[in-house]
Amino acid sequence: AQSVSQHNHHVILSEAASLELGCNYSYGGTVNLFWYVQYPGQHLQLLLKYFSGDPLVKGIKGFEAEFIKSKFSFNLRKPSVQWSDTAEYFCAVNAGYGGSQGNLIFGKGTKLSVKP
Amino acid sequence: EAGVAQSPRYKIIEKRQSVAFWCNPISGHATLYWYQQILGQGPKLLIQFQNNGVVDDSQLPKDRFSAERLKGVDSTLKIQPAKLEDSAVYLCASSTPREANTIYFGEGSWLTVV
Numbered sequence: 001a002q003s004v005s006q007h008n009h010h011v012i013l014s015e016a017a018s019l020e021l022g023c024n025y026s027y028g029g030t031v032n033l034f035w036y037v038q039y040p041g042q043h044l045q046l047l048l049k050y051f052s053g054d055p056l057v058k059g060i061k062g063f064e065a066e067f068i069k070s071k072f073s074f075n076l077r078k079p080s081v082q083w084s085d086t087a088e089y090f091c092a093v094n095a096g097y098g099g100s101q102g103n104l105i106f107g108k109g110t111k112l113s114v115k116p
Numbered sequence: 117e118a119g120v121a122q123s124p125r126y127k128i129i130e131k132r133q134s135v136a137f138w139c140n141p142i143s144g145h146a147t148l149y150w151y152q153q154i155l156g157q158g159p160k161l162l163i164q165f166q167n168n169g170v171v172d173d174s175q176l177p178k179d180r181f182s183a184e185r186l187k188g189v190d191s192t193l194k195i196q197p198a199k200l201e202d203s204a205v206y207l208c209a210s211s212t213p214r215e216a217n218t219i220y221f222g223e224g225s226w227l228t229v230v
Contacts, residue, residue, distance in 0.1 A: 004158070036221075043119070044159070044207070044221040090158050103172055104219060106158025 002027040004091050006107035013081055014115050021076040021110050023091035033074040034092040034104065035065055044090065050074065061085070083116045118142065120222035122208050128228045134196035137225040141189070141210030147171075149219065150183055150193050151207040159207055165191065198229045 007022035025031065035047040048059025055067040065076045074091060088111050092104040121140040129135050141148045146167050151159035162181065164172040168188040176183070180199070185191040195202055205224040 043223040044209075046218060046220070049218065092158070103161050103164065104159070106160070108156065108158050 002105045004107035010111045019078040025093045036090045039087045122222040132197040137193045139208030145210035145212045147211045149209040153205040
């Protein structure tokens with residue numbers, strides 16, 4: 001069965017610090033990978049996604065993620081965080097070829113708190 | 117473009133009572149999903165519809181949960197009777213092949229069972 005592991009439950013950073021959130025998945029076949037963000041009181045929003053091609057994916061708001069197939073990882077990065085990045089971040093995976101096939105498997109999420 | 121609409125946003129009920137949640141997906145999105153998100157966990161798929169047909173309901177507790185999408189647009193998720201462990205956020209989402217099936221989520225319906 002597919003599973004997603006997010007290494008950090010809660011990360012606290014100061015503004016301008018660099019961010020890296022870890023995500024590992026278990027699935028032997030072709031996968032689609034996603035990072036979603038949930039700002040306080042808001043719905044889940046797609047940050048970025050990887051289906052195929054360049055393993056370095058750029059998303060909204062300066063976020064990027066790198067797919068490393070050999071490590072089954074899809075870590076999220078941002079060079080310099082802002083207070084407005086305070087949110088919960090979810091990594092998700094599903095099996096498919098070139099597109100989502102539904103049934104996203106989510107990690108437990110990482111809460112990011114950015115101190116001004 | 118309007119997003120995924122859900123109602124009610126918040127509901128408190130006693131155990132053994134029933135509750136229903138409504139969802140209106142993004143216009144034109146044929147695929148509709150219901151997810152359950154328990155506090156401290158990531159969302160878990162309950163059921164997936166393609167138009168008005170069920171694609172995957174393997175994780176839906178069918179003894180108490182039911183969902184329908186009769187006309188292939190709006191959907192209703194019902195819980196009867198509710199248990200304490202059903203306290204969660206119920207997320208509706210939708211997608212379309214035109215956008216590589218990227219899944220868009222609604223704001224969720226928060227259920228507390230007391």
